[in-house]
Amino acid sequence: MSTIYSGSLAPFAVLLWPLLIGLVPIVPRWRANALRLLPFAPLPALGFAMAGAPGSVVIPDLMLGVQLGSGPDTSLLLGMTALVWTVAGFYAALFMARGSAAGVFASFWCLTLAGNLGVFLAADIITFYIAFAAVSLAAWLMVVHDRTKDALAAGRVYIALAVLGEAALLSGLMIGAAAAEDLQISTVRAAFADAPLGSLGVGLLIAGFGIKAGMVPLHLWLPLAHPAAPVAGSAVLSGAIVKAGLIGMVLLVPEETGWRSVLIVLGLLGAFGAAIWGLSQRNPKAVLAYSTVSQMGLLLVLAGAGSQGVAYAALHHGIAKAALFLCVGMMMLAASPAQRRAVLGLAGLVALSVAGLPLTGGALAKLAGKQGLSEMLALAVTLSSVTTTLVLGWFLIRLAQIPAKPQQISHWGGAFVAIVGLGVLALVLPWVLWSGIVDLPRDYVWRPPNMLEGLWPVLVGLGALAVIRRVKLPEYPPGDVLHLIGNHKLRPVFQLPVGKQGVQYRKRATLRLLLMFKIAERWLLHWPVAGSTLMGVALAVTAMVWIAS
Amino acid sequence: MTALISGLVLPLLAALAAIALPARARLPVALLGVGLTLAASIWLAISVWTNGAITVSLGGWQPPIGIALRADGLGAALGVMTALVMAAVALAARHEMEPLVAGPRTSFGFWPLMLLLWAALNAVFVSRDLFNLYVGLELITLTAVALVAISGKAEAIAAALRYLLFALAGSLLYLAGVVLSYAAHGTLDISLLAARTAVPGDALALGLMTAGLLVKTALFPFHVWLPPAHSAAPAPASAMLSALVPKASLLILLRLWFEAMPELATPVALFTLAGLGALAVIWGGVLALLQARLKLIVAYSTVAQLGYIFLVFPLAGGDGAAQPWAAGAWTGAMFQMLGHGLAKAAMFLAAGIYIAAVGSDRLSDVRGLARALPMTGFAFALASITLLGLPPSAGFTAKYLLMTGAFASGQWAWAFVLVGGGLLAAAYLYRPLTAIFAREIAVTPRPIPWGWQAVPLVLAMLSVALGLLSSVPFDFLQIGRPDQAAEGL
């Protein structure tokens, strides 16, 4: 009570700032223009991250005692998130339709952003959980923003799974906290080892995070939601928000559990399966969504194997994937062939980076990620580049199919520049950060075996792509497993009928019973009856008493 | 001493005066008599409270030759309760029984009869002599019957006649018992009988007297005369009949079993008495459910409420062993006597007000009267709280003490009666209450002076206050209570 807070308020301010911007649309007059502010919401966070995320804070009275701070991994992701959100915000500010809906969108955008940042800043599970809830629930609005039938259906699936995830997560955290008797993330994580039901708790955590991170088979929502959302939304969803699940795994799932291997297996399944399945999609955003699932699978493998490069790889993927989604947007808005070519070029470049073409950021990410992995896993990671190339190539093909817009629109150039910047960062940022994070000499990248290891899968992938272009690929709507299950509409359950006539019957029965009393009363009223009863009672009492004496 | 005697004499004199004096003076004299008797009863209670039970041997003659009067806590308490009810009745009757309303003949008859009844009641409360009690009882019966028939309506006369028939049969049985016990022991004084040497004949004597008193107390299955009689009588009369008259014979019954011949009590006999009481609770409750007229409902509820009191026979003293306080059950029954008296009088007077207001007591006619006559509705509700045995009313105290006795003595089956009876009461009082408090008024009522409306309200409040401040009455009832009350029969 004595101290309001201890530490530096910087991290808190970073979280508070977007929330404040989110309040702007409450004023009706500002509502329409609220979108203009979106690019500015993540800026403090960006600065904070670039400064190396200095300082941490404890606010004892807030909630159950808020603790904010961030370690090296988290600050990387914090920066990436802020960056992605900035550019996506810029895009939204330029191209999203103004109007009353825009105000709501802006508010939820900011709320989601705050949650997304909070996930990386939280140092106690409550704050973490709250941030997580904010990011996953508020993002629902981005999914349904367009109000199309598909969007709403996707929204239903999304919210259902999100709530489910929240519940699982909460239970898992409770188990941990009860064992730890403390709310510090680190202590809770440590406590799982010998907590009662510890492994159940970890399982629940993995389920909770897995849903967000698009872990197979909990990824159902992702291929539905990401295409349904407006471009800016998809960008943050696929680039930044899914990382919330990943960081959860990294922060809270302890190394020494059997669950790690489960993580790896499911990760691999996603990495390859989703990529392949992506080929059955026509909508470029859907293809991208599946590629996200597969990339997240890869990251989960790294997380499961406890590789140091997780955050590093995640950083690259986040930026790249956001850039790709924005490219889709640019393509939709592109009018002239020149613009289309430019977009395709950028997309291709970024795609190659994601595929891990040597000397690109992607390649560095893969190299860093492979550190400390067993041969098998390392090989798997290498192989994944093939499928990645395949699916992203397919994406480019589909991207090219997007019809051109009849007339020019303003600000296209400016937006494109920003996205090019993002794409370039995806390529070079890993170079910049390499020495800071990866404890390998930089020329490690240049070594021929590594170059080769990066190159051949891409070539194989391209070859395969050439083959695929010939054959007619099967087409399925997004949301693979859901279709196997059946419909993805969640109706209200438990419609029980309520009977009435039983009551009526019982009423009549009681009435009949009561009337019998009335008849009996009339009989008792009859004097001869009453009189003789009287005599009888007199004698009876006498007898009873007499027995004794 | 003086208080005790004046409690008997004042109402008699007032009754005589009320007959003798011209119509103008009747009401003032009667009210004066009421006031004085009320004062006397309270004075008696106070003196009992200060210096214990008071015994008077009339004319200095000791029993068995003479007749002894003794005012113990119970008698004095009943006296005060009676006085309060009577005062209320008088205040209500001031309006209800005035010649223009009730007819000259009725209003002429009412006051003397009422005062006479009062005198008889007081006599019964303090007499220790079985024959003396018989005379008191007869006097009560006759005045009561006259009060039932006072309106002169055909149904009233029929009801009165039936009442008389039952009552006379009862008093004959009682008389036979008296005769037998005198023949056996040559005395009728309760205290002396308690010290007698028992003979087999006592059984018959006790049996006859008990049966006779049961009829007069209207215990199931001899309750049949009560509802028609009470509902046929004018409201103030029914108030007295329901609240006071059965209590007199019940008191004699208690004195017989607890004081005169306690050693005759056998478990089976006690069980039978309580069993009849239990039946009465259920029977009265159910039939009250089936009535369409306010007064009939209230009358049947009297049948049920009297049933509770009979549980005292097996339960009395039951908790003497387990509990720090003795005689809980016995005192509980006495609380029931007092509380029921006040509440029931309140209810009948309220019903009287409704009849005066809308000329009928059918539930369909009294709908929504609470809007026009709020105080009366409130009074009725309060009184029902006591009958339901809800806290903090006297009914609750009674139920609580009786139930404690039941559990402590391991006879918890009787508790079912207490609880079930309460629920049943809720069921049969629910309809009249909802009717009275209904939103729309069925019949636009005549205006009623609020001085009259206040009367039942005060009584009902008293019945609640008795429970709210139950510690003093509790101690008061302990004065001169028989040992068997504590030790059980």
Add this chain to the structure above:
Amino acid sequence: MTTTLPVLLLLPSLVPAAVTFFLPQDSHALRNILQLGGAVLKLGLIVWMLVAVATGATYEAEFPLAPGLVILLRIDALALLFISLSATLWLLTTIYAIAYFGTKAELSRFFGFFSLCVAATTGLALSGSLISFFIFFELLTLSTWPLVAHKQDKPSLAAARVYFTYALPGSAALLWAIIWLESATGPVLFTEPPDLSGLDPAALRAIFALFIIGVGVKAGLVPLHGWLPAAMAAPAPVSALLHAVAVVKAGAFGVVRIVYDVFGAENMTALGVGVPLAIVASVTIVWGSVRALQQDEIKKRLAFSTVSQVSYIVLGAALASPLAMIGGLVHLVHQGLMKITLFFCAGIYDERAGIKRINGLNGMGKRMPWTSACFSLGAMGMIGLPPLAGFVSKFYLGLGAIEAGAPWVLAVLLASTLLNAAYFLPLLYRLWFLPCAANTKCDERAPGLVLPAVVTATATMGVGLLAASPISPLGWATLIVTQGYGP
């Protein structure tokens, strides 16, 4: 001083009640002043007392009736938690009710019973002996019945009848239990729990069951909850009061008292009745939510959600672990805040827009933003969305469940969270994301109605946001438990 204080606490509600009954119908101003004055005065008293009690002070007042009937009024931390809740919400509900009824008929009667009801609740919280608890319990029943029947149309009369048919047998069971127990142990005071060692465990179990049935009717434990949804026929302020403060809470509070002050945690575990109680509570939690899911009427849905939510408190008591206890106690307050918000809003929708059913809510977010915002906050709190009130209590309950070695409770909490989401989120979706039926005309320019809702909604957020601070309900609940109350 110490003896008069508890009585002093009763007066601010009793006196207005007594006076209001006899006020003429049309003297609105005077009546409102009475009501508000009483409420404010009481709140002041409590705030003043909180400080003293926080330092461990307790106040007692004893009135012996007939032997064994001991009326004991006593202010301890637990009592104060309940009273401060009821006093605060009473003030708000009074404001709301005054605005809600305006100059309708029979207001003197209504407000009379209204204050009486609150007096009964206060007495219930203060009572330090079983008998006084029972007495106020009954007073509560009697004073709420006219409130439920207030409209006096067919449905509300039927509702009132149903209420009675549940309440009276319930109190009969309670009385039975009390007397059964006391006939063996003598009068039971909460200050020193009775010595149950001598009693036959089977009998004790039966007594415990009777106790739970008795208070369970009020707390709406399945299958004794039937009256609660029926009572929805009552006017909105009444529903608010019933669900958030008075009746249902009284039941839950009673469970806490019985578990910890009559039986005591160790006895409960020794008798093996804790787990069954927890199971009953869990069943109630799930069943209530399931039934809520099926309701098409807003108030009905809320009613069933109350059924489910209140059992959190019972659950907390039944688990007999400190953390669960904290969770239960804090939910006593939190549920009150959230639920009263919801009912305030439901009342506004009904009164100002004629919306009774769920499909009427479509697009109301734009038409009645303030109301809808408050409603959404309350609903999200109910779901247990952090950082709102519901989350805190749920979190502590979960921790407590694990602490008590009953992890299956987690599943229950999880299920109820999901179900809560299932029946509240669609409402929010309708409010904010569906186009509204054009013809409905509505305005929420009724500060008397909206303000209380806003206050409680803000509180719902506040108690969650500042949970850790010592002045928050959580802080107070922790204080109670750390002061050695409960397990």
Add this chain to the structure above:
Amino acid sequence: MSLTVFAMTGATLVGLGVYGLLARVHMLRRIMAFNLIGSGLFLFFGAAGARGAALDPIPQALIITGIVVALAASALAVGLVVALARSSGTACLPDEAGDT
């Protein structure tokens, strides 16, 4: 000897009275039956009081009182019967008017 006769006679009267009270429907008969029982009891009472050497004064006093009471009762009863007959045309209770 004579006492026994008195006692027996009293008992017989009581018996007759009880029969009449139960078996007869007409109210006047019932009233007479009541008086029969009463006088039977008093007779028995007197006999009981007359036992032993010294004559016991109390029974006589009580009998006289009792007779007065019985008289009053009968008077009232007859009065009511007359009123009943006037109003309803029969001297029997309503529910029994049919059977004789």
